[in-house]
Amino acid sequence: MTKFEALGLDKPLLDAISDLGFETPSEVQEKSIPVLLQDDTDLVALAQTGTGKTAAFGFPMIQKIHAESRTTQGLILSPTRELCLQITNELKLYSKYVKGLNTVAIYGGASITEQARQIKRGAQIVVATPGRMKDMIGRGMVDISKIDYCVLDEADEMLNMGFYEDIKDILSNTPKEKFTWLFSATMPKEVALIAKKFMHNPVEITVGTKNAGATTVQHEYYVVGGRDRYSALKRLADANPDIFSVVFCRTKRDTQKVAEKLIEDGYNAGALHGDLSQNQRDMVMNAFRKKQVQMLVATDVAARGIDVDDITHVINYQLPDEIETYTHRSGRTGRAGKSGISMVIVTRSELRKIKAIEKKIQQNFISKKIPSGMEICEIQLYHLASKIKQTEVNPEIDNYLPAINDVLDGIDRDELIKKIISVEFSQFYNYYNKTKDLNSEEEGSKKGMDHEQMPSDGSVRYFINVGERDGYDWMSLKDFLRETLGLEKEDVFNVDTKDSFSFFNTDAQLTGLILETFTDFKVDGRFINVEVSKKPVSGGKGGRKRERNRGHRKGGDNKSFKKGKKGGFGKKGGKKRSGFF
Template sequence: MTKFEALGLNSALLNAVTDLGFETPSEVQEKSIPLLLEDEIDLVALAQTGTGKTAAFGFPLIQKIDSQSRTTQGLILSPTRELCLQITKEIQLYSKYVKGLNTVAIYGGASITDQARQIKRGAQIVVATPGRMKDMIGRGIIDISKLDYCILDEADEMLNMGFYEDIKDILSNTPKDKSTWLFSATMPREVATIAKKFMHNPKEITVGTKNSGVDTVQHEYYVVGGRDRYSALKRLSDSNPGIFSVVFCRTKRDTQRVAEKLIEDGYNAGALHGDLSQNQRDLVMNSFRKKQIQMLVATDVAARGIDVDDIT
């Protein structure tokens, strides 16, 4: 019996697990999957980004959904377009052996008519950013009144970004007796408020210690005066010629400025922030994944939850 079998996954999911080359479940998967499969519960899971959360809620969701019915049964809310697309791709990979299961991504910056068309065809799982989701509910394009499962992914980040009212409005359109699964890296007051207001006696799991870093990462820091920061960044890059990195800036303006200076100085850099069109963001992310961009300069919001291996 494989370790994933022991969690209670069915053969369609186990075949996908084999294809994906997953061997051992992560801690959040080990704790969440059996709980979610065995019962209809509400769950609050505290786990850092990068701990395998998408599979932790994705596997049980796929297994519990009726792919023969075209009703929207599962809604996953996530803070950014990039994360929304990434979750959608992962759910599609996990469910590739489940006949008739459609997962659709709903996010701003892309054609609402195309998204409406996909919903109309029948989408059992919808992955959405809160703003566009609220818009589509308002226009009567999507019906979540028969929803069985609602998942809030990166809940702390969604609330940081000011989506509290949107999330409240969206949840008020869902049935009272659905199951709500909330995944968050931290537990600020607003997240606790949502849990209290929209969840029934949620079970809680914490992976690692609250608000801690990942132990596979080595930390180094340099104390540098403001005006020397850019030279220090260049020197770091020069001393690591094969560098593959993310540079975080506080504002969109800083992001654009630093990326432009790096490009001018001959580095393979690109910017990722909320003012870019969806098309531009997709191009930047694709180039970064293919390592054509070695230094991705981003706001922390735009890069939250992006799944890229081998960062220097």
């Protein structure tokens, strides 16, 4: 018996699950599915985004629906068009072996008459955004008076977006004897009010701790002067050559402005905000999903429903007004069991907000410094060397080798390597060589907080020749180092994993142990080398960072750092790159 079979699912669903390659149910699925299958009950499930909630309510609904009847029996409300379409597509995959079951999506930005036509043909399950659903009810295009099941997905996000009245109006058109299943990442008072008003003795399921942030996300903050916020953003991106991120701003104006500046400075960036047309939004999101955009600058409302599992970083360019909003922001990374980083750029006057967020999400922030220009150069140098090593040789080069050898005649191996690296590294080095320290004088002081911080002057930074290509992220590499060295949890900190190499810190007194342990040290026949980094990076205790994906390009501070049209990176028609070099 498979783990999904043990939950009580029928063969058509199990066959679909097998096709999809699902092996082990997530916690929210394990807790929700048996309850919803065995009992006729209302349900409140609190779980972070990216934990498999669609299957948690989708499987039971599909199994309980009578496919032989064309009556609409299930209604799922979701906050955005993107999430509405995603849920619909997933339900269609789940129900592929259930003959006659139709799921229809209702959302704005598409033909309302075509959607009405699809429902008229027979839709046992309707997935809808509140605005379009209310409109279609008002026009008599949809009948939800006989539904048996109603799902409010991402309930807190719908209420944050101002859909409370719409939801009330929609639910007033449904029968009182239905069963309502509410799924939410947090439980603000508005969600509790909906539960109280429209649900009867709901079973409550909590995955993790109520209102807490995901444990796969590390939270970091960087204190800078107000004028250096944009420069700090670029340095954080430059220090993570393979970043794939969402950058959050408070207003549509700031979102557009930051995105435009990033694009001007050569980054693969895009803007997502409410002033975009649906077509513009679709183009940006498609480019982001294909990783053609590595830095998506977004407002909180516009980012609702973004469901991309590989986001390595969430960067809070500005903190939101509501703590629950921060929870949603950070939940965009560290999804589907992967780890992620949530970075916050703050001024000294905003430090009190960090304390409030910590209390709410029940996780500590790590105080970290904005990398210096030389630290960024070191990371980029290793990244370039790694990229050269991993590049597949184009066989057409063989035709040109005789002439190339003539040109390079007389240059020895070491000199040739230096020249190849210098072709691009020199530009980066020359730019960053004399840039200023962006860290605020009191960065990391965090007045009024009781978190012990590792003194930066008492730590040593190391380079290690393994990274994400070897299956490590900041969590697993930290565990590997602790277990190998026999250290305590807090002895290894500030772990930064890159594509094929990484950095980490320990107290200075452990240097001898570390270098001795990793002398002629092998894992599966491969030498693991550890060296003291030439440009140590200081950071708070337990610090760890991670990044992935394709590059977004170079950087710098308050002026553009570009090569021009000859080799413009991150530009349309420019070179395709996996880093800044």
